[in-house]
Amino acid sequence: MAWNGAPDAPPTVRIAALVPSLARGERKVAEAIAADGERAVDLTAQELADAVGVGRASVVRTAQTLGYEGYPQLRVALARERAFAAAVPEVAEGSLGVVQAAVDRFARALPHTAAALTEDVVEAFVAALDEAPRLVIAASGLSAPLGHDVAMRLTSAGRPAEFLSDSLAQHIAARHLGAEDVLFVISGSGANAASLHAADAARAAGARVLALTAFARAPLVSRATTALVVPPVTDSFQDELLQTSRAAFALVIEALVEALVVRRGPRGRGAREATLSVVSDSLGE
Structure with a gap:
């Protein structure tokens, strides 16, 4: 089952919604992309496969499961999402910093809350x-x-x-x-x-x-x-x-x-x- 949500949903939203049910190899690829999207944009499918420890086919299948024609289209979507991402604000130390970080994390995710809806x-x-x-x-x-x-x-x-x-x-x-x-x-x-x-x-x-x-x-x-x-x-x-x-x-x-x-x-x-x-x-x- 591939992505069937909104066609303009960004890659991180698709990954968040699908990653628990992905096959082991695809899940490793998706989690690596979610953890460091900036790096993934600069890697070819083979380079990402080598970095994650899976075959190139797993990278391609992951991209297709996420709703893209192939990994090049996923890279473009990642680059677009990062280009419009808001900067991460500085937070205080201690408990206040923890609270601020949690609120800021939610604020960054908020624009994507309805991204999967049609x-x-x-x-x-x-x-x-x-x-x-x-x-x-x-x-x-x-x-x-x-x-x-x-x-x-x-x-x-x-x-x-x-x-x-x-x-x-x-x-x-x-x-x-x-x-x-x-x-x-x-x-x-x-x-x-x-x-x-x-x-x-x-x-x-x-x-x-x-x-x-x-x-x-x-x-x-x-x-x-x-x-x-x-x-x-x-x-x-x-x-x-x-x-x-x-x-x-x-x-x-x-x-x-x-x-x-x-x-x-x-x-x-x-x-x-x-x-x-x-x-x-x-x-x-």
Whole structure:
């Protein structure tokens, strides 16, 4: 399975989304490119293969898996991405420096957050959120807070949504969905066992499955009716496992709810006004 996301997505975004599922040789090539894109631009396919310790064919296959005709086209795309990359700002020492570095890293990745998305996939995703008679959210582990967040945001937008914090309860709710209903699964890795069980239960019930994940070849993607891939903001798959940031997911969820409100027109605006009225009444002096 080669890259099938947005055609203008830069190489680092494609690598972040695909690297966990690449074959060993291709993964070594992709990780070497991600670690030092400037060097990769200056190397031929054979030179990169020698540096990584694989055959030249692995370099060519990697480029093709990433969606390029060959390695020369990947080199051009790398050069273009680096030419428009923002400079890395200096940060302070100590804990403040750690915080600043993390924020700056996210800021640099932010322009690529939606780079893997395509218009038809996003439209289908938002339409399913809008039209489903019943909408259940499934999210476990570090994605669980996002389950609470999206359920509240959708409900506030006039689109009732259910989130049950217990993973078994999510599984049971998914199994009771109908053919027109939707299960919305949020999983950074796309391989969380509880989330996969819920997705399988929903499919067995004939329901549609929407997925939000970081990796294009994750097991969850193959189970989803429609999947949104938001590549991790970390520098490598190892960093993603250690840091497991969900900041980009939170941003995309907010944007999806806004798209839903716009799609609903007067209904969406009316729901937002009703929500603001309730919020206003709840505020004290």
